[in-house]
Amino acid sequence: MADxxxxxxxxxxxxxxxxxxxxxxxxxxxxxxxAESADEHGDGPVWDETxxxxxxxxxxxxxxxxxxxxxxxxxxxxxxPGLGSYSGALxxxxxxxFDANVAAYETEFGGIRELVAGxxxxxxxxxxxxxxSAQSIFARQCAxxxxxxxxxxxxxxxxxxxAHWQWGGEPGQVEQSIRAGxxxxxxxxxxxxxDAGVEQMTQYVKTxxxxxxxxxxxxxxxxxxxxxxxxxxxxxxxxxxxxxxxVYLYGGSDAAIKHTIALGRTGEMxxxxxxxxxxxxxxxxxxxxxxxxx
Amino acid sequence: xxxxxxxxxxxxxxGLLIFGILFVSAIGGLVQVxxxxxxxxxxxxxxxxxxxxxxxxxxxxxxxxxxxxTCHSQQVRPLLAEVKRYGPYSRAGESVYDRPFLWGSxxxxxxxxxxxxxxxxxxxxxxxxxxRSVVNNSIMPAYPxxxxxxxxxxxxxxxxxKVLRRLGHPYTDADIESAPAKLxxxxxxxxxxxxxxxxxxxLGAEQ
Numbered sequence: 001m002a003d004x005x006x007x008x009x010x011x012x013x014x015x016x017x018x019x020x021x022x023x024x025x026x027x028x029x030x031x032x033x034x035a036e037s038a039d040e041h042g043d044g045p046v047w048d049e050t051x052x053x054x055x056x057x058x059x060x061x062x063x064x065x066x067x068x069x070x071x072x073x074x075x076x077x078x079x080x081p082g083l084g085s086y087s088g089a090l091x092x093x094x095x096x097x098f099d100a101n102v103a104a105y106e107t108e109f110g111g112i113r114e115l116v117a118g119x120x121x122x123x124x125x126x127x128x129x130x131x132x133s134a135q136s137i138f139a140r141q142c143a144x145x146x147x148x149x150x151x152x153x154x155x156x157x158x159x160x161x162x163a164h165w166q167w168g169g170e171p172g173q174v175e176q177s178i179r180a181g182x183x184x185x186x187x188x189x190x191x192x193x194x195d196a197g198v199e200q201m202t203q204y205v206k207t208x209x210x211x212x213x214x215x216x217x218x219x220x221x222x223x224x225x226x227x228x229x230x231x232x233x234x235x236x237x238x239x240x241x242x243x244x245x246x247v248y249l250y251g252g253s254d255a256a257i258k259h260t261i262a263l264g265r266t267g268e269m270x271x272x273x274x275x276x277x278x279x280x281x282x283x284x285x286x287x288x289x290x291x292x293x294x
Numbered sequence: 295x296x297x298x299x300x301x302x303x304x305x306x307x308x309g310l311l312i313f314g315i316l317f318v319s320a321i322g323g324l325v326q327v328x329x330x331x332x333x334x335x336x337x338x339x340x341x342x343x344x345x346x347x348x349x350x351x352x353x354x355x356x357x358x359x360x361x362x363x364t365c366h367s368q369q370v371r372p373l374l375a376e377v378k379r380y381g382p383y384s385r386a387g388e389s390v391y392d393r394p395f396l397w398g399s400x401x402x403x404x405x406x407x408x409x410x411x412x413x414x415x416x417x418x419x420x421x422x423x424x425x426r427s428v429v430n431n432s433i434m435p436a437y438p439x440x441x442x443x444x445x446x447x448x449x450x451x452x453x454x455x456k457v458l459r460r461l462g463h464p465y466t467d468a469d470i471e472s473a474p475a476k477l478x479x480x481x482x483x484x485x486x487x488x489x490x491x492x493x494x495x496x497l498g499a500e501q
Binding site for chain 1: 296297298300301321324325328329332372373374377379381383411412413414415416417420427428429430
């Protein structure tokens, strides 16, 4: 073991282990090959005239079994860590095995990593094996929120298959979303707009999707256009979604839109920079940008 | 004296026999357990490990109460496939404030030791209340009552912290004093989410 508290404890373990093994060896040898007659009854009590307590050892195959286990123990302690701070002839350790596995993994996939790093997204998309990997990464890392088909879920997590990107669909923007995450905040407007204002704005937002060139009410220009744009086209820099696309992350019903306007919404995507490496991120970008824009 | 003689002597002296049994039974503990009590990597917190806050502690107790450990382990083993899937493998020092530890050995659901920060609070809330709404083939039960009970429903958070302090967790008087206030207005689901979000503490487990 690598971190024995002190040499004393290392010695403690080694001494007790060796003495125990030696003691067990002595015990079985002296029981099975004793000078005394094994069946000597000594001067113990007698019951029912002839019934006495004997001292026959257990059958002989027990001796061989215990001896074999003793030999295995000794060989094990010579090869593997166990005897105090002695690390064994094979120098095996759990951490060492893990490091060796990681190194083998890096060697095995080093070539593919370089290939991915140097390739155009278009080329990656044309490689079925790599896209299959990308789908596996997506299934493990992304699907729990965005859905296994990347179709979006629960009116909380956006669809990544359509052409609509709240934070921008360019490869660089998608990569940024994956690496650093995104936090989209819309504050609630009920205090500013009042019930009637919320109702009016809900109707206007719905109209916008059907007839994008409807003239905006004054309140839209005052309060909403700073983020969503004068024409409702949205602003990917702020994560302000387009209001003309007809795509509503939190639901497109009157009630859902009203809720969004009145109480606001907070959408958060965690950053995956620490959980994914560059190769995985690039494969995901290739997978996702290939879907939505074509 | 040989083995037979020893056997006969032990057999006829009850006191000696009791001592002999205790001595032989103790050998394993003397070798395996006693030295590990003095082993720093087992008794000192890892760099990413701190005592649970009041809310996290309540969440942990709910995690135990609801039997989450029946299906979820909290132990990433040092195997390449596990580390690739979950994150850095678990260290002993990350469990020093776990009484009892919740490593587990049964994975009906995924391991949770590196779950912290992977999903958002919103995701956890939706998922705990209705797992199928985000993972459509999930077999995890829903826990809707977590959103209904107050985090401090039992009202004994200060007592829990005091007990842990007696066991050596470094809570200050101020921590204990302010604990009920930290649970004010929150429900059990907030506590469970707070507990889950600190598990694995941002992967900072490298030592």
